[in-house]
Amino acid sequence: MNPLDVIPGFDAVTDNWPRFWAGFVTTLQLLVLSGLGALVIGTVVAAMRISPVASLRAAATAWTEGIRNVPLTLVLFFCAFVLPYLGVDFGSYFPLAIIALTVYTSPFVAEAIRSGVNGVPVGQAEAARSIGLGFGQTLTLVVMPQALRMVVPPLINVFIALTKNTSVAGAFFVAEMFAAGRFIANDRGDAVVTVLLSVAFFYLVITVTLGRVAAVVEQKVAALR
Amino acid sequence: MSTTVLYDAPGPVARRRSRIVSVVGVVLVLALVGYVLYLLGRPRVSANGAVTPGVLDPSRWDILQDLALWRAIGRGWLNTLRAAALASVLAVVVGVLFSFLRTARSRWVRVPTTVVLEFFRGMPVLLMMLFILLVFSTGAFWAVVIALSIYNGALIGEALRAGIASLPKGQREAGLALGLTPTSTRFLIEFPQAFRQMLPIILAQLVVLLKDTSLGYIVGYVELTRQGLTYLGTYYGSRYTFTLFAVVLVVYLVTNLLLSWVVRIVDRRTGRRGVVRGRGRGTGGLGGPGLLARAGRPEVDAATGAAQPTAP
DSSP states (O other): OOGGGGSTTTHHHHHTHHHHHHHHHHHHHHHHHHHHHHHHHHHHHHHHHTSSOHHHHHHHHHHHHHHHTSOHHHHHHIIIIIHHHTTOOOSSHHHHHHHHHHHHHHHHHHHHHHHHHHHSOHHHHHHHHHTTOOHHHIIIIIIHHHHHHHHHHHHHHHHHHHHHHHHHHGGGTOOSHHHHHHHHHHHOGGGHHHHHHHHHHHHHHHHHHHHHHHHHHHHHHHHHO | OGGGGGSOOOOHHHHHHHHHHHHHHHHHHHHHHHHHHHHHHSOEEOTTSOEEOOTTSGGGTGGGGOHHHHHHHHHHHHHHHHHHHHHHHHHHHHHHHHHHHHTOSSHHHHHHHHHHHHHHHHSOHHHHHHHHHHHSOOOHHHHHHHHHHHHHHHHHHHHHHHHHHHSOHHHHHHHHHTTOOHHHHIIIIIHHHHHHHHHHHHHHHHHHHHHHGGGHHHHTOOSHHIIIIIIHHHHHOGGGHHHHHHHHHHHHHHHHHHHHHHHHHHHHHHHTSSOOOSSOOOSOOTTOOOTGGGGSOOOBOTTTSSBOOOOO
């Protein structure tokens, strides 16, 4: 007898625990893999946006503005239905969802990084330039080390949003936590409230933890400056 | 021109190098576009030997001349706008309410509000829609509208709170010194300034809200995505999937870009009027001005108070 069974309808969660847990693990996998992908692409896009080459700046701006104005549902639809049609096929929807979430999140990562660079006082770059450092040296030795610290809190906010966005992948054939919750809720009409609140609880475990980390980092950064 | 601090004005050699990189980049992009066009245009042979024409074949785009298609897309678009407009108004109302409770003097109000706000901000809006749909049986339209209002209201509430917190202390003190009650000081003095300071963030959040109405596709509200991809997709058959996707994509892009443009104009117009500047950072820093910074205001993040653009 599980002590949590006093909650009405909680047996719907315990009975389906393997499905529930597998969903949680899939959500974490989606978060980590597409988070890493978005971090890589976002960093490249952010570097392109402040580079001296005009065409790179234009390309990065077009990428950012274009993707920011398309709903995530549409991006996932493209990856789940249109990409396989064009011959991109992995035999599973999981990699397609990773691609969609990576692409969708990358401009937000780029913007977060850029705003971190913005937070570095202009005088720092002026000082670096006036002692003769070039563009690359100024960026890697003076601006980036300071910007990276300030970038962490907004970046974590982007990842919190990504955590919540992974739920949309659940509607496109990926068996993550939202999909698991929806399945169990449809299965057990008498325990809908408990099941969905349990799903919410597991999302909150991820997002609140990330939020705490952001708050701690921010305090450290504030103390350093 | 703060961006140019990072590098000198390019000389002849750098200009030539930059031009070479540009040309190479353009060629690479064109090659990629060409390859995708080839993939799209190539006829497809299915397992039983039947050949269907490629995606770029005119036979796949003839439905664009069908007036019924545009009428249906228009209906979906109006439904999207209807849900977004209603949810926007409600979200601002909820946001004002939340920020007011969140900054209340009594701890008995403040702490529970904080917990509720954390709860609403921490879970997916899609889950909230499903919850409202299944538990309150409101129908898909209200599930979309209510979930979006609460979720975005929580975010707007935090933005307003950050706006109030960023005001100089003297504003409140002056209000109290004039003999206003704490409540009327908040409403008459702090709130209007916080609202104006945070207007760009609130408006940007409303653009996000419009995008999020597309979640109606999943919970069954017939807006642009569901109308265009599910209903019309079934009606015209799967050979038109790509065509319909392209139509829906373009409609969303045009709508959102227009809206973002309006936001930017509103921002520029209201930007210079007597708003207390945050940190006086001027138009952006090293990375150039962002969307929100163009009116000379700091990009203050709703959640953390750190400089940041809006969340996805």
